Amino acid sequence: SQQGEEDPQALSIQEGENATMNCSYKTSINNLQWYRQNSGRGLVHLILIRSNEREKHSGRLRVTLDTSKKSSSLLITASRAADTASYFCATATHLNNDMRFGAGTRLTVKP
């Protein structure tokens, strides 16, 4: 079963605006990761946040994690047309190493 669920399913913004995507999950996790997928390609890892961390930054990316609400958010600041892609959250549990992905948010950044 899928662990993470992203919200919204689709997001369309203008270049330069910020994009925020949310992820909710169901069980206790070891870490949560965000991945990006361009159409028809494999996934590329963006950022990993561990269960004892609350916020992490990488370039224009900011990820937060609220384990009490079992949710995470990905913020992309000053978006560019090249950010157009699908974004997935994935969770790894404490019990085993199998990961579960959500259905993704399809982001469109209009030039």
Next chain:
Amino acid sequence: DGGITQSPKYLFRKEGQNVTLSCEQNLNHDAMYWYRQDPGQGLRLIYYSQIVNDFQKGDIAEGYSVSREKKESFPLTVTSAQKNPTAFYLCASTQGADIQYFGAGTRLSVL
């Protein structure tokens, strides 16, 4: 050039035929995974292997089989029992519950 190599990029299956998708990694990772992705959907876990000669079923293992005879190789066979095999198949590897590295994918279609 390290990474995950999936082949072929495109594959066609005739009714009643078994086909095998190749996945090779030179990252020296212990764990490898197979996911299925349907159009506009997230990733669903088919099988995963955390160590050579051992693998576990994921959420949608029916109609698929795998082997893990070598650390660097994790082939997936789509059997004739899989009645709806048309999808994008992604292989990944990881060391521990950490970042997953993905191949470029194999797109399987039914003739």
